[in-house]
Amino acid sequence: MGRIRILPDQVANKIAAGEVVERPASVVKEALENSLDAGAASFRIEVESGGRRLIRIADDGCGMLRDDALLAFERHATSKLRDVKDLLSISTLGFRGEALPSIASVSRLLLETRSPDETTGTSIEIAGGKILRCEEAALARGTVVTVRDLFYNVPARKKFLRTEQTELAHIASLVTHYSLAHPGKTFRLTNAVTELLHVTPVATLRERVYQVFGSQVLEELVEIGIREKELRLPPVSVPPSQAIAEYRAEPEEPPTRNFRLSGFFSRPQVQKGNRNSIYIFVNGRLIRDRLLMHALSAAYHNLMPPAAFPFALLFLECDAEEVDVNVHPSKTEVRFRHASFVHDFVRDMIRERLMESRPAPSFSPVPRPAHTEQPAAHLPYSDFSQMLEDEAPPPVTLEEPAEALPEFTLRPAAGPPPRFDFSAPPIEVAPGPPPSGKLLRRPDTHGEFPSEALPAPEMSLSVLSELRPLGQIHESFIIAAGRDGFWIIDQHVAHERILFEQVMKQRAAGRIEMQRLLMPLIVQLTAEQQIDYARIADELYASGFETEPFGNRTIAVKAAPAAVSPSELEKILFEILEIAETELRGASLDDLRRGICASIACRAAIKINTRLDNAKMEWLLRALAATDCPMSCPHGRPIALHYPTRDILKAFHRV
Numbered sequence: 001m002g003r004i005r006i007l008p009d010q011v012a013n014k015i016a017a018g019e020v021v022e023r024p025a026s027v028v029k030e031a032l033e034n035s036l037d038a039g040a041a042s043f044r045i046e047v048e049s050g051g052r053r054l055i056r057i058a059d060d061g062c063g064m065l066r067d068d069a070l071l072a073f074e075r076h077a078t079s080k081l082r083d084v085k086d087l088l089s090i091s092t093l094g095f096r097g098e099a100l101p102s103i104a105s106v107s108r109l110l111l112e113t114r115s116p117d118e119t120t121g122t123s124i125e126i127a128g129g130k131i132l133r134c135e136e137a138a139l140a141r142g143t144v145v146t147v148r149d150l151f152y153n154v155p156a157r158k159k160f161l162r163t164e165q166t167e168l169a170h171i172a173s174l175v176t177h178y179s180l181a182h183p184g185k186t187f188r189l190t191n192a193v194t195e196l197l198h199v200t201p202v203a204t205l206r207e208r209v210y211q212v213f214g215s216q217v218l219e220e221l222v223e224i225g226i227r228e229k230e231l232r233l234p235p236v237s238v239p240p241s242q243a244i245a246e247y248r249a250e251p252e253e254p255p256t257r258n259f260r261l262s263g264f265f266s267r268p269q270v271q272k273g274n275r276n277s278i279y280i281f282v283n284g285r286l287i288r289d290r291l292l293m294h295a296l297s298a299a300y301h302n303l304m305p306p307a308a309f310p311f312a313l314l315f316l317e318c319d320a321e322e323v324d325v326n327v328h329p330s331k332t333e334v335r336f337r338h339a340s341f342v343h344d345f346v347r348d349m350i351r352e353r354l355m356e357s358r359p360a361p362s363f364s365p366v367p368r369p370a371h372t373e374q375p376a377a378h379l380p381y382s383d384f385s386q387m388l389e390d391e392a393p394p395p396v397t398l399e400e401p402a403e404a405l406p407e408f409t410l411r412p413a414a415g416p417p418p419r420f421d422f423s424a425p426p427i428e429v430a431p432g433p434p435p436s437g438k439l440l441r442r443p444d445t446h447g448e449f450p451s452e453a454l455p456a457p458e459m460s461l462s463v464l465s466e467l468r469p470l471g472q473i474h475e476s477f478i479i480a481a482g483r484d485g486f487w488i489i490d491q492h493v494a495h496e497r498i499l500f501e502q503v504m505k506q507r508a509a510g511r512i513e514m515q516r517l518l519m520p521l522i523v524q525l526t527a528e529q530q531i532d533y534a535r536i537a538d539e540l541y542a543s544g545f546e547t548e549p550f551g552n553r554t555i556a557v558k559a560a561p562a563a564v565s566p567s568e569l570e571k572i573l574f575e576i577l578e579i580a581e582t583e584l585r586g587a588s589l590d591d592l593r594r595g596i597c598a599s600i601a602c603r604a605a606i607k608i609n610t611r612l613d614n615a616k617m618e619w620l621l622r623a624l625a626a627t628d629c630p631m632s633c634p635h636g637r638p639i640a641l642h643y644p645t646r647d648i649l650k651a652f653h654r655v
């Protein structure tokens with residue numbers, strides 16, 4: 001890394017100013033980002049008392065020359081930026097030259113650093129911003145920053161710190177996610193003597209996800225691969241005089257920008273009550289961005305209930321010019337130059353991949369233990385995610401970052417990582433602890449299940465078309481046998497999905513099947529509904545509802561989609577007006593359209609508590625298998641649960 005310089009005022013003034021150090025995790029974030037910018041391959045993070053007493057970050061990066069080490073504590077001293085135009089294409093994580101002086105002004109800081117260009121290193125001690133000592137020291141290449149007694153001189157700030165465990169959860173979450181962004185590097189995090197995370201270099205993100213979360217979680221995720229899209233920029237129009245001066249024999253290609261998306265996200269059945277499990281990196285920077293959050297939710301639209309969130313680990317890469325990182329003091333927000341392109345790209349790529357995977361939900365045969373009995377993960381991080389999940393679902397809006405984290409207790413590492421929550425409760429097959437292993441494996445007289453007869457696990461819902469319905473329970477759920485175990489299908493939501501896709505297709509083709517009512521239905525509206533009605537009257541018509549105003553706050557419905565029974569008509573209209581009210585505020589026309597189709601489908605679908613004969617059940621399964629998305633209903637509820645043969649064998653202690 002080049003030498004550090006103090007930014008001239010005109011550059012410094014253009015930098016988003018504000019508080020950098022809010023809590024111990026912000027110190028870790030800034031120091032870790034500096035180590036990453038320094039090209040380090042190994043990061044050792046030690047904390048004590050959740051970072052209140054001590055934070056130490058050691059790296060094997062490029063280190064600093066002696067003069068630079070001193071200069072680094074001046075405000076706006078950075079080696080990463082030179083002039084104003086560099087602000088337009090920042091490729092390093094840092095650029096403001098403010099972190100070190102800010103941290104040093106609110107703690108007792110020790111910097112030990114050596115550049116490979118010097119034979120000895122430098123050790124600098126600072127307290128409350130005052131340099132106490134600066135001397136030569138024999139040091140290994142790299143940098144160690146030790147921060148003690150954070151906010152010791154700012155009691156007001158200290159009071160705002162949460163408990164040790166909460167601060168530690170923030171730090172652990174941060175380090176874990178940076179470790180996911182850099183699978184090729186070593187990360188080790190310890191709190192006093194407890195090792196919280198230790199990952200060694202691996203070749204792929206998949207392997208790193210496995211190291212951090214374990215194989216069970218990995219199974220519940222879909223990998224997106226690398227998806228790319230090019231944005232063609234309009235050719236720059238050059239005034240004629242200049243055009244002559246800049247004449248080139250070859251006509252210039254219009255400039256293009258390349259966007260790449262990779263990472264993992266959860267199948268729709270994995271539903272979280274908040275956004276704490278969504279991690280988005282833009283050009284390697286961990287950010288919290290409304291636009292991308294919205295794109296992610298939009299990808300799951302109609303696959304997940306609106307108040308539920310997926311797990312996501314997304315990496316968006318683009319040219320540095322396409323993203324302005326200089327919009328937030330702690331660099332956690334960005335602004336995209338072509339925001340709607342980025343939004344649609346992310347939404348479409350995730351949705352496409354979700355559809356491709358058509359994943360089958362399954363459920364565990366073992367009753368899910370209460371949280372306190374949850375086995376601790378081999379990596380305590382999984383503990384954090386578990387704790388973060390248990391947070392009461394807040395009334396989150398897009399603009400609100402998930403802030404407050406819950407308290408949690410660390411347990412020693414042991415056992416497999418906990419599974420994600422499924423929205424459907426697992427069936428309880430084997431209550432109580434299983435008998436001893438010896439007993440389990442004793443050859444008995446009950447007959448052996450030949451292991452070669454164990455079918456390959458069914459991971460995709462394409463198998464639905466081969467299912468054999470066995471009957472219903474509660475006249476609501478179809479039980480069906482498949483090649484691998486059995487399935488339970490919610491008849492109402494299954495039919496809802498079939499109808500939803502049918503209506504959406506008809507809507508797209510402009511051919512919604514309508515039925516004319518013998519007598520128009522007169523519907524009385526409230527003032528608010530009247531306004532919503534006026535706004536969406538055209539859309540209603542296009543969706544198969546022929547209506548017209550009929551006096552004051554009254555409409556006459558003359559025709560309706562064929563699927564809807566006249567007795568449901570009024571209810572469904574009110575439902576649609578309600579969607580119009582909420583959706584039109586923030587969402588697009590496309591969302592409204594989907595909402596209308598979902599309402600029609602829901603009202604027209606077979607109800608629960610309805611007896612179905614075999615032929616109807618078979619038809620339902622075939623039709624469901626033919627849908628694009630047989631895994632969840634348009635409102636996001638699961639449709640089919642799979643109980644694999646392996647789990648049956650396990651429950652009967654045969655494997």
Ligand code: ADP
Pocket residue numbers: 001004030034035038059061062063064072077078079080093094095096097098099100101142143
């Ligand atoms: P910024 O990262 O915005 O440049 P900082 O205050 O975080 O500002 O750091 C100031 C400078 O100190 C950096 O530009 C860099 O040159 C140097 N520096 C900080 N941490 C390290 C490190 N771990 N290894 C090498 N150089 C570092």
Ligand code: MG
Pocket residue numbers: 030033034093094095097099100
């Ligand atoms: Mg920095």
